[in-house]
Amino acid sequence: MAVVFQWLVRLTAVLIVLAVVGISLVYFLASRSLPNYDAIVRVPGISDTIEIVRDNANVPHIFAATDRDVFHGLGFAHAQDRLWQMMMLRRTAQGRLSELFGTATVDVDSFIRRLDIYRLSVQSVEAQDPETLAALEAYAAGVNARLDQINAEALGRGAPEMFLFKTALAPWRPADTLAIAKLMGLQLSSHMSEEVLRARMSLALDDPARLADILPDVPGPGVASLPEYASLVPGALPSFAALSDDPHPLSPFRPRGFAGASNAWAAAASRSASGGTLLANDPHLGFSAPAVWYLARLELSSGGVIGGTIPGMPVVLTGRSDNLGWGLTTAYVDDQDVLIEELNPDNPEQYRTPDGFKEFERRDSILQIKDADPVTLTLRWSDNGPILPGSFRNLDTVTPPGHVAALSWTVLSPRDTSVQAGMGVMMAQSVAEAIAAGEGYIAPAQNLTLVDRTSVALKTIGAVPRRDDAHNSQGRMPSLGARPENRWQGRMAYSSNPGFVAPVGGILGNTNNKTIDRPFPNHISFLWGDTQRVQRWRRLMQAREVHTRDSFIEAQLDTVSLTARTLLPFMGAELWFTGEAAPAGTPERQRQRALALLAEWNGEMNEHWPEPLIYAAWLRALQDRMVRDELGPLADALTHPEPLFIERAFRDVEGAGIWCDVRQSAPVETCADMARLALDDALIWINETWGSQLESLRWGDAHQATHDHQVLGEVPVLKHFVNIRQSTSGGDNTLQRGLTRGTGQNPFRNVHGAGYRGVYDFADPNSSVFIISTGQSGHFLSRHYDDLAQLWRRGEYIPMSLDEGLARAAAVGVTRLEPLR
Structure with missing residues (x-):
């Protein structure tokens, strides 16, 4: 027995030693890809030394002799910190995820290939002006210089993930940047999903008048009534099938309700306590680790610029210079239409047009799949756009037999100059120059909020489709593609896009709310991203005669839900303080305790309080009870309560x-x-x-911000190192927006919100502040992987300064790129 025990001890010791050696080896290999920020690297293609000075938050400040060299430095810095993220974005845009992830991502790749995003991006390279093309080429050279350094110095393949998913890294190209810009359009577009859902609801409801309840229009005049979908597309049949919308974590397609949201507001000098203009911006995207955003400062010939970039793109998309501040919010321009194409019954390779049947444009595309045979896709395009698979977004439920669905979409332009326009805005010196630069912007449509030293403005940038007055569905539901009145007729003039310059009140802003009310076809959109946050924003802006940087920060972090304040009086009108006290432990007593808590609540979605969880669960259950018997499984499409629907029902409107x-x-x-x-x-x-102790509930336990790694986030053990989870305040309809998941075991997880916040004060520009929701590095062994996360959660910021001396004094490293002689 003693001998057996001795051998067990020896075996255990050996296993422990092997485990330690294995873990040490893994750590060594993974840590090899941690960038050395204090380094001199010799690279080709630059005119003089480039300095990348990283401050104590790991924000790179890039100094060089020419703009080309500055963009080269940004490409190098992006690749140092976010190489895996950049490669995944490029693979997604190319439809090549399945080469790494096998059959799990075939549907994603298949749809991306059908949209032909990457080929359109290659074509768009020729549409860029010489200055933009030079910047794109310099940026690509910077990325490739980092790839060369990784290969030459054996730097752990550049990112830990590269050991798990081994693949050759192709050099970066200008088309890769343009493809990522188009990819953002997929995340910020929602009209196709809404068209399909509206059509399904129209077919399912017995009373067509009830469609205006469940999918309500934003209050205000100017919306014309619509026919039933069955009269628009004969042969379409009702379907109560559940929504097939559970995308892979790497998918750029967002479920309904997640198509992008943001806040931006500005104050003129007359409404500022300091006498300088103010701007606040917090764009909302899906959370991930690392975050979508990356902070950077570029010292260009036009002056220094600082703010939020997206790795893969050489543009400060939201930020400031010494003379100009700019911010973005999703504009919700109706830039997508689904067209139902009738196939020739004698030849399914033809479709009906106003001039008779016509052949589809066809092209084969081979999809390589890890551990499986390749698949050959046949890509088809009609005059109206790419033909989509019926399985996507439940298109088959609104497409009659003998028909297919095509998509018209502004993102699918082969001459897309959106990046060029973004660079023009970044280099502008005034509001007027920035508005002029926005004319070349195509998609995804954005509201550009601007301030310079003296003025404020808001301009919608992006292509707005020109539709016929007689369009059968006004673009709100799929329509027959063979009818000429349903086809797009070009782009509306940029001058007709909504714009507001130097408003009399001195304050303007946007929370994705309705910006303009014009009759179809000059309407911009019937679908808007917010009807609730804007009400709270108005109150906060009008509560002060003058504003400060701190009051703008307070508004960004505001967690009061006016939706709760509005709806709870309806929901509890006949329940508050009624009936006799119920015995302890009964459902009636639990109900009374919940109502007593809500009766004293001010509507603040505070992470430490129980009332937000009780309210959110009640509202969710209420909508489900109201619609489930009418819609059956189709009710699952309504993942988030619609406040206007609840209010209409309780007021018995129409x-x-x-x-x-x-x-x-x-x-x-x-x-x-x-x-x-x-x-x-x-x-x-x-x-x-x-649990049953209502008073001890915490909203933040349910409303955790889930910054998950898109690939490793569900891997046992490893997920605890790569995912960033935080208890958070806010909710679906608060200015500090934390959009809940809406589905699953915990529907209140916070999965979509302000990954970037910035507040710019032009009375003292260097007192401006910004923050992102994770950290600058995408390397989970880096201390900069999550060092900004807790600051973000607590509503804190870091300095947003263009002071070179301050950046150097607080530098954690200086990378020097030297010309290769």
């Missing part, structure tokens, strides 16, 4: 109160009945998920 009655039951339920039943549903769910 008969909307009928949604509160359960059609399949004999009694006639009222909205008060539905609210009581929904509250009980919510409390049962809370009890099963979070």
